[in-house]
Amino acid sequence: MTKRKEETKSKPSAVKVKEIIFTCKYCGKNKPLSEMVVVTRFSPPLVACKACDKTAF
Numbered sequence: 001m002t003k004r005k006e007e008t009k010s011k012p013s014a015v016k017v018k019e020i021i022f023t024c025k026y027c028g029k030n031k032p033l034s035e036m037v038v039v040t041r042f043s044p045p046l047v048a049c050k051a052c053d054k055t056a057f
């Protein structure tokens, strides 16, 4: 068994833009900010992904 060292130093596919990841409060999936919408119909406003916004709200 070989232990792989965690690739912390070299990231071949370095993230170009730091994407903010949000967790959808509805489905619990982590998605980038571009996939999230703030549902202001709720108080406090609920952060949900676009898919949930279409289907659930």
Ligand SMILES: [Zn+2]
Pocket: 024, 025, 026, 027, 028, 029, 048, 049, 050, 051, 052, 053
């Ligand atoms: Zn969702």
